Amino acid sequence: MTELYPPIEPYEHGMLDVGDGQLIYWETCGNPAGKPAVMVHGGPGSGCSERHRRGFDPRRYRAVLFDQRGCGRSTPHASDPATDLSVNTTDHLIADLERLREHLGIDRWLLHGGSWGSTLILAYAQRYPHRVTEIVIAAVTMTRRSEIDWLYRGAGRFFPEAWERFRDGAPEADRDGDLLAGYARLMDSTDAAVREQAARDWLTWEDAVVSAEPNGRRNPLSDRPPAAAMAFARLCAHYFSHGAWLEEGTLLRDAGKLAGIPGVLVHGRQDVSGPAGTAWELARAWPDAQLSIIEDAGHTGSDAMRDRIIGALDAFAR
Secondary structure, eight states: OOOOOOOOOOSEEEEEEEETTEEEEEEEEEOTTSEEEEEEOOTTTTOOOGGGGGGSOTTTEEEEEEOOTTSTTOBSOTTSTTSOGGGOSHHHHHHHHHHHHHHTTOSSEEEEEETHHHHHHHHHHHHOGGGEEEEEEESOOOOOHHHHHHHHTGGGGTSHHHHHHHHHHSOGGGTTSOHHHHHHHHTTOSOHHHHHHHHHHHHHHHHHHHTTSTTOOSOTTTTSOHHHHHHHHHHHHHHHHTGGGOOTTHHHHTGGGGTTOOEEEEEETTOSSSOTHHHHHHHHHOTTEEEEEETTOBTTBOHHHHHHHHHHHHHHHO
């Protein structure tokens, strides 16, 4: 079994002004002369963690971590209802990633991430393929509306009692329609109790979906500190109620733009949140990608999934 690399502290960090009143937290770890790589976290709104530093060989990588707009250590924080989310879209995040690359003086870098992070990676790489050396993605998503509908409606077939509670948490007028837009409005309410209840209902549903995974743990999202939990729920509702501002299917249709970029896709067979068909479709449309489906893994991974991801990162570092 492949272990994560030992805990490490960043050798440099800062706050990057990306405009719109937004400051993005970033840090660099490992070898300042090493191979540049950037970790693109999930969510939207999860933020980076110390654990994310440990997938990169510190002798070989100059690893960049950053918190996307509105979450983690970036400001203003989405947990504050006064924070304007109109300047927090996929296009904004792509531009932030490119500004960060320029700020750090990096010419080309490897992209690594998973879940929502894979959508942002694909969108960035298709816009700036000449800036990307390799891509390593876990838990592949392209945030198509069909995928969003599966996660927040279709997966209720497996968890009908939990989904009914989730549906009933939305405004009555939205329960049979645009459920996510209803939640987004609740989390923008001027009433703190309404916002907090909507966030709890959202996170309880997300927890239920990963609860049956082989390596899932109880309440991984609900157990977050209150501000982090609120930012996560609010940003998810904001992004997914708008289909991440992506034309339906565009990341799959434009996968040819990734030609020449080596990729490794790693997906859990038992991922209820995002069934493996999405990863399969992308692998078929991207000739330079290798897909590994991990039998004992769900959305939250497994030892075997970690082995494959670190193995890919180690191989690209050589």
